[in-house]
Amino acid sequence: MLGNFTYCNPTRLYFGEDALENLGAELAKYGKNVLLVYGGGSIKKSGLYGQVTAILADCGKEVCEVPGVMPNPTVDKLYEGCRTARENRVDFILAVGGGSVCDYAKAVSVSAWCEEDPWDKYFLRMEDVDNRIIPVGCVLTMAGTGSEMNGGSVITNHASRLKIGHVFGDNVFPKFSILNPKLTYTLPKYQMAAGIYDIFNHITEQYFSGTDDNTSDYLAEGLMKSLIHSSRIAVQNPQDYEARSNIMWTAAWALNTLIAQGKRTDWMVHMIGQSVGAYTDATHGMTLSAVSMAYYRALLPHGLDKFRRFAVNVWGVDPAGGPAVEVAAEGLKRMEAWMRELGLVMNLRELGVTEDMLEGIADGVFPMDGGYKALSREEIVQLLRESL
Amino acid sequence: MLGNFTYCNPTRLYFGEDALENLGAELAKYGKNVLLVYGGGSIKKSGLYGQVTAILADCGKEVCEVPGVMPNPTVDKLYEGCRTARENRVDFILAVGGGSVCDYAKAVSVSAWCEEDPWDKYFLRMEDVDNRIIPVGCVLTMAGTGSEMNGGSVITNHASRLKIGHVFGDNVFPKFSILNPKLTYTLPKYQMAAGIYDIFNHITEQYFSGTDDNTSDYLAEGLMKSLIHSSRIAVQNPQDYEARSNIMWTAAWALNTLIAQGKRTDWMVHMIGQSVGAYTDATHGMTLSAVSMAYYRALLPHGLDKFRRFAVNVWGVDPAGGPAVEVAAEGLKRMEAWMRELGLVMNLRELGVTEDMLEGIADGVFPMDGGYKALSREEIVQLLRESL
Known part of the structure; x- marks a missing residue:
C-alpha cells in the first residue's frame, strides 16, 4: 500500500x-x-x-x-x-x-x-x-x-x-x-564505477522491500534501466556527455526521497558497507559492491516475487523461462555480470578486510528491519565471510 | 542529449x-x-x-x-x-x-x-x-x-x-x-477514466519526442506502467485504495516538469484536444482520447524507434515478434485496447463535434514543433475527420 x-x-x-x-x-x-x-x-x-x-x-x-x-x-x-x-x-x-x-x-x-x-x-x-x-x-x-x-x-x-x-x-x-x-570527466575510472554502483545500490535499497507494487517501484525500475544503459557507455567512453549526464541526473533521483515515498526501505547493504568503511576507509561504492551479491542471494528466497520482477523488468529475463526462483536467480546473475563489466570490487579482501576484522565490522552494523529479512549478528558475520 | x-x-x-x-x-x-x-x-x-x-x-x-x-x-x-x-x-x-x-x-x-x-x-x-x-x-x-x-x-x-x-x-x-x-472515490467513472487518460497523455506528450534515450524517458515508462496497472484495478473497483492512491501519485509526477527535463516535448494531442474543448466544452481527458489514436498512428512512421520502444517497454510486446513497424503497431493496438477497457470516448462525434466544426477547430489549434512531425493545418483537419 x-x-x-x-x-x-x-x-x-x-x-x-x-x-x-x-x-x-x-x-x-x-x-x-x-x-x-x-x-x-x-x-x-x-x-x-x-x-x-x-x-x-x-x-x-x-x-x-x-x-x-x-x-x-x-x-x-x-x-x-x-x-x-x-x-x-x-x-x-x-x-x-x-x-x-x-x-x-x-x-x-x-x-x-x-x-x-x-x-x-x-x-x-x-x-x-x-x-x-x-x-x-x-x-x-x-x-x-x-x-x-x-x-x-x-x-x-x-x-x-x-x-x-x-x-x-x-x-x-x-x-x-x-x-x-x-x-565528472576527470574522475578516475575506479571512482566513477564506485559512484555508479552507489547510485544503483541506493535504488535497490529502496526497491527490495514491501510486497506492494506502488509507483515508486516502477520509477525505481526506470532509473535502474537508465543507469545500466548509461554506465555501459561510460565505462567504454568516460567522455560521452550523454552517458555522464544521465548518470549524474539518475544519481540525484536515486536518493532524493522520491522512490522511497509511501513504502518500506531496506538499507542493509549500506549499513554493512558503512561499517566496512569505518574499518578500512575504502571507497564507499566499493564497500557496497563487495558485499552485495552475498546479501541479495541470501535475501532472494525471502522476497522472491520482487526478485523475479527485478529480473524481468530490469534485466530483461524471459518470465516464461522457468520457475520463479530460476528467473529471479538469473536476474542476479545478470546484475553480477554487469558489476564485473564495470570493474567493481567484488570481495572484501581487495578492500583490505581480513578475517580477524569480521566480528568488529559486524558490531558496527546498525540493524535495519525494513527489508525482506532482518539479519542476526551471526548472519551478518556469515555474509561478511562469504564476501571475503 | x-x-x-x-x-x-x-x-x-x-x-x-x-x-x-x-x-x-x-x-x-x-x-x-x-x-x-x-x-x-x-x-x-x-x-x-x-x-x-x-x-x-x-x-x-x-x-x-x-x-x-x-x-x-x-x-x-x-x-x-x-x-x-x-x-x-x-x-x-x-x-x-x-x-x-x-x-x-x-x-x-x-x-x-x-x-x-x-x-x-x-x-x-x-x-x-x-x-x-x-x-x-x-x-x-x-x-x-x-x-x-x-x-x-x-x-x-x-x-x-x-x-x-x-x-x-x-x-x-x-x-x-x-x-x-x-x-477521489466519489468521482463518477466517466470523470475518473478521463482523468486517467489525461495523466497517460501527459506522459506520452513528453515521451514521444527526441531520438535520445535519456533518464526522463525511462521514468516516463515507469509512470506509464504503474498507471496502466493501477487503472485496470480502479475501473473494476473504484474504491481500491492502493490503485486510486497510485493513480493520484502518478498524476503529480506525470506533469510536474520532471519527465520533460533536458528533452523536447510534443503536446499536439493537447493542442488539438483543447481546441475541441473550446468548441464543445467536453471533458478534457475525453477530448484527448478521441483524437489520440488517429494522431499516434499518423506519427508512428516518423518516430518508429520510439514507438517500437514504447511497445516493448510499456506494453510488453515481444521485440523479436516481427519487423520494427509491426512491433510498434502492436504497441498502439494494445494501447487502444486499454483505452476501450477504461471506457474512454474514442471519437469526436460522441463529444458533440460535427463535420462543420472541423475547420474552426483546426483554426484554434496552436501548432507545436517538438514532436516527430509538425502537422500542417490540412493534416490537422484530416486527423479530426478520421477521429469523427
Whole structure:
C-alpha cells in the first residue's frame, strides 16, 4: 500500500555544461561571509577552484575555507569546520566537490551552532535539528551519493570505528546544486564505477522491500534501466556527455526521497558497507559492491516475487523461462555480470578486510528491519565471510 | 542529449488518508484573508466543504468565496475571481476541487494584480509574471491534470473560441497540495477514466519526442506502467485504495516538469484536444482520447524507434515478434485496447463535434514543433475527420 507521507524537495538544480553561470545569482541571495569547503587538490588542478573563487570575489563575498575534506569525512574534520564557521560568522557554506564534500557541508551546517557535541546529538542519538542551520549550496564534481538533493550526511568516527549517516529534513537540503556533467570527466575510472554502483545500490535499497507494487517501484525500475544503459557507455567512453549526464541526473533521483515515498526501505547493504568503511576507509561504492551479491542471494528466497520482477523488468529475463526462483536467480546473475563489466570490487579482501576484522565490522552494523529479512549478528558475520 | 535545464519544484505535498490534518499548519504561514475557490456542489455533498471551512475558522481566517468554478474555467470567471481577490485584499487562495479549480486558482493568483487584461497578457501573449502573485494551496479531489504540483493554468475564452494553457514558473506553483486518495472515490467513472487518460497523455506528450534515450524517458515508462496497472484495478473497483492512491501519485509526477527535463516535448494531442474543448466544452481527458489514436498512428512512421520502444517497454510486446513497424503497431493496438477497457470516448462525434466544426477547430489549434512531425493545418483537419 502507498502509505501516508509528506513530499517536499526544495533544492534548485542547475544542470548542464553552463550551469556554473547561475552561481553568482544564487550567492547574491545570502549574506557576505561564505565558507568554501572542498577536498584535495583536484578542483585546483581542473581550474574549477579558480572559477568559483572568481565568482565569489565578483559577488563581494568574504571567503574562509576548509580544504582537505576527506572521502569519508571524519568527526574531527567536522569540529574543525564548526570552529571555522563560528569564528567567521559564516552566512553560507559552499561545497565544491563530490558527495563527501556535500555531506560534510550539511554536517557543518547543522553542527556549527549546536550547543553540545554534534556527533552525540546528530549522529549517535539521531535527534532533530533545533539550532540555527547555515544554508548550503553545492557545485558537484562526482555523481553518486545524491547528497546534492537530499538531507543526508555521513560522518566517520575512527576512534569508535563508527560511520553513521543522518538523513536530515528538507530545511537542511542544499538550497541549490550546480550539476555540470563535464566536471565528472576527470574522475578516475575506479571512482566513477564506485559512484555508479552507489547510485544503483541506493535504488535497490529502496526497491527490495514491501510486497506492494506502488509507483515508486516502477520509477525505481526506470532509473535502474537508465543507469545500466548509461554506465555501459561510460565505462567504454568516460567522455560521452550523454552517458555522464544521465548518470549524474539518475544519481540525484536515486536518493532524493522520491522512490522511497509511501513504502518500506531496506538499507542493509549500506549499513554493512558503512561499517566496512569505518574499518578500512575504502571507497564507499566499493564497500557496497563487495558485499552485495552475498546479501541479495541470501535475501532472494525471502522476497522472491520482487526478485523475479527485478529480473524481468530490469534485466530483461524471459518470465516464461522457468520457475520463479530460476528467473529471479538469473536476474542476479545478470546484475553480477554487469558489476564485473564495470570493474567493481567484488570481495572484501581487495578492500583490505581480513578475517580477524569480521566480528568488529559486524558490531558496527546498525540493524535495519525494513527489508525482506532482518539479519542476526551471526548472519551478518556469515555474509561478511562469504564476501571475503 | 540531456540538454541544459533548471529543475525546482517547491510544492509541498501531503499524501494520504489523513492529509487534511496538515491544512491548519500550512494556512498559519499566510495572512488573514483567504479566498476559497471551488466548483459545483460536490464538495458540499461529500462533507469536505464543511471540514475545510471549519479548519479555516479555527485558524481565524477571514474567508471570501468564489464557488461555481466550471470544468473548463472561463475568462469571465477569471475576471470575477480577480475582483473578489482585490476587493477582499486576499492574502492566500485555497483551491478545493479538481484540476480545473487548481488551474483557476493559479490564474487568479497571477491575474488579480495584473494592471492590464490578464487574458491578453498571460494567455494570448504568454508573458512572464511581473506583478504581485497571491500564494495558492490546493485540496485535490480528482487525479488527472497534475495542476497540484506545477505552474500550469488553462483558461477558456468562449467568445474567441480559444482554450489556452500557460505554464507559469515555480513562483506560481501551489505552496502546498493535500492529496487524499479517498477524496477521489466519489468521482463518477466517466470523470475518473478521463482523468486517467489525461495523466497517460501527459506522459506520452513528453515521451514521444527526441531520438535520445535519456533518464526522463525511462521514468516516463515507469509512470506509464504503474498507471496502466493501477487503472485496470480502479475501473473494476473504484474504491481500491492502493490503485486510486497510485493513480493520484502518478498524476503529480506525470506533469510536474520532471519527465520533460533536458528533452523536447510534443503536446499536439493537447493542442488539438483543447481546441475541441473550446468548441464543445467536453471533458478534457475525453477530448484527448478521441483524437489520440488517429494522431499516434499518423506519427508512428516518423518516430518508429520510439514507438517500437514504447511497445516493448510499456506494453510488453515481444521485440523479436516481427519487423520494427509491426512491433510498434502492436504497441498502439494494445494501447487502444486499454483505452476501450477504461471506457474512454474514442471519437469526436460522441463529444458533440460535427463535420462543420472541423475547420474552426483546426483554426484554434496552436501548432507545436517538438514532436516527430509538425502537422500542417490540412493534416490537422484530416486527423479530426478520421477521429469523427
